[in-house]
Amino acid sequence: MPARVVNLLVGPDADGMRLDAFLATGEGMPSRSACAKLVEEGSVTINGTLATSKSEKVLLGDRVSATVEEQEAPAGPIVPNPYIPLDIRFEDDHLIVLSKQAGLVCHPSPGHVDDTLANALVAHCGYAHLGMLQGEERPGIVHRLDMDTTGLMVAAKDDETQRALQDLIRLRVLDRRYVTLVHGPIAHDEGTIETGIARSSRDRLRMAVSSAPGAREAITTFRVLERFEAGRRDEGYTLIECHLYTGRTHQIRVHLRHVGHPLVGDQLYGRGDARLNLGLARQFLHSWHIRFDHPVSGETIELADRLPDDLLSVLESLADRSMGRTAAGEKICPALWPADGTN
Numbered sequence: 001m002p003a004r005v006v007n008l009l010v011g012p013d014a015d016g017m018r019l020d021a022f023l024a025t026g027e028g029m030p031s032r033s034a035c036a037k038l039v040e041e042g043s044v045t046i047n048g049t050l051a052t053s054k055s056e057k058v059l060l061g062d063r064v065s066a067t068v069e070e071q072e073a074p075a076g077p078i079v080p081n082p083y084i085p086l087d088i089r090f091e092d093d094h095l096i097v098l099s100k101q102a103g104l105v106c107h108p109s110p111g112h113v114d115d116t117l118a119n120a121l122v123a124h125c126g127y128a129h130l131g132m133l134q135g136e137e138r139p140g141i142v143h144r145l146d147m148d149t150t151g152l153m154v155a156a157k158d159d160e161t162q163r164a165l166q167d168l169i170r171l172r173v174l175d176r177r178y179v180t181l182v183h184g185p186i187a188h189d190e191g192t193i194e195t196g197i198a199r200s201s202r203d204r205l206r207m208a209v210s211s212a213p214g215a216r217e218a219i220t221t222f223r224v225l226e227r228f229e230a231g232r233r234d235e236g237y238t239l240i241e242c243h244l245y246t247g248r249t250h251q252i253r254v255h256l257r258h259v260g261h262p263l264v265g266d267q268l269y270g271r272g273d274a275r276l277n278l279g280l281a282r283q284f285l286h287s288w289h290i291r292f293d294h295p296v297s298g299e300t301i302e303l304a305d306r307l308p309d310d311l312l313s314v315l316e317s318l319a320d321r322s323m324g325r326t327a328a329g330e331k332i333c334p335a336l337w338p339a340d341g342t343n
Contacts, residue, residue: 003069010062019044020054023066030068031125033093033157043067077136079114080123089152089303094161094296096121096140097154099305102282106144108137117141121155130155131162142166143176143247151178151287152305164295169247177289178242178252179225179307179336181314182261183271186238189326190223193255197248206268207250209258219245220255225329228321234276237264237318241288241332253283264314278314286311288336307336 008026010017023035023044030038036054038044044051044066046058058064084104090097100106100117107118121130121140130140140155142165154174156162168174196215200206221243230236238261242252253269256262262270265280291302307315315337325333 003067006066006068008064008066010058010060010064012060014058015060016057018054019046019051019056019058019064022058022064026066028068029066031129032091033129034126035066036093038066038068076122076127076139078108078118078122078127078139080127081114081116081119082123084115084117084120084123086120086124089305090301092297094158095154095156095165095294096125097152097290097301097303099151100145100149100153100287102148102150102308102310105147106138107134107141117155125157129157131157131159133159133162133166143169145287146250146253146283146285148282149178149285149287150308150311152176152290152303153287154290154292161295165292168292168295172245173292175289175291176244176247176287178244179239179286179288179332180242180252180256181237181239181264181284181311182256183237183264183276184235184261185227185230186222186224186240186261188224189328190221193220193222193259194218195255195258197251197254207248207254209254216248217246218248218251218255220252221245223328224326225332226325227323228318229323231321236321239315239329239333241328252285278317280310280314282310284311284314304335306338312337 006026006029014022019039020032020036023029024032029035039051039054042050046062046064087099088096089099105112105116107116118139118141127139132139134141142154142156142162145153154165156165195209195218196211197207197218198210198212198215200208222240224238224240226239228237244251253263253266257269264284265277266283286307289304294301
């Protein structure tokens with residue numbers, strides 16, 4: 001198989017960078033995980049000396065050479081899109097934890113062909129280095145977030161890891177926590193919503209609470225973080241943390257609407273008045289915390305993600321209406337935004 005030699009010089013911006021990460025920045029170089037394999041295979045030198053560790057730090061002025069075999073990219077239905085930014089919070093040879101931005105669809109669907117998270121993952125990892133258990137059009141996808149929901153989610157680089165992560169979700173030990181702002185006052189500090197959820201018979205774009213035979217069990221628990229008093233044109237708001245025990249489509253949005261507290265900004269299940277939605281044009285829903293045991297290394301992966309600017313601005317607009325935080329809010333809110341209000 002033909003091979004080429006890539007020569008790279010470590011500049012000031014790369015001083016102290018891990019070797020595999022530095023290699024992946026080179027023009028025409030493969031993904032970071034593929035670069036790590038090059039090191040393991042003995043195909044990389046630093047200043048003429050064989051590199052033995054992918055985590056070795058490169059230094060300013062180092063000359064790094066890599067012998068890369070030319071391979072035909074495997075055919076697949078997903079077009080790589082390197083122009084979609086990925087905010088990666090953890091990555092190794094088996095999985096990625098990233099923070100998804102608002103407006104990004106997880107996988108191709110009508111109207112979204114090459115502008116999805118799946119397209120970005122193919123560009124980042126290569127089609128051959130993503131789990132395919134969800135099908136060729138959903139490479140790497142373990143669980144999904146709605147297009148306008150932000151925050152942490154997991155992607156898998158191989159079938160075995162993808163299967164193991166999905167098992168963790170089924171066993172309810174992959175801990176996913178969301179923060180949302182809802183309409184109206186919630187009196188109790190915590191609660192559980194347990195229903196069936198199915199496709200709405202009236203509107204196929206919506207899901208609905210249902211007791212029909214085909215409905216799937218859905219369990220959401222919540223804790224109140226902070227309450228905001230009613231204004232002249234609204235009944236007040238409540239900031240809560242939701243814990244998912246199941247992962248049904250639109251689960252949190254459907255459950256909170258069902259109990260009379262739709263999400264602020266929710267265009268599908270919420271209230272249409274822009275004033276009631278505090279100017280927010282998407283649902284106030286952010287996947288802020290994730291915790292699980294790595295299926296290969298056994299390491300506990302625990303990550304938190306601060307609120308994006310648009311959601312933070314909504315809370316800042318309500319600051320003078322706060323009725324105080326609960327004990328859970330005193331613990332969680334400082335992790336969602338810093339005390340000085342900057343994000």
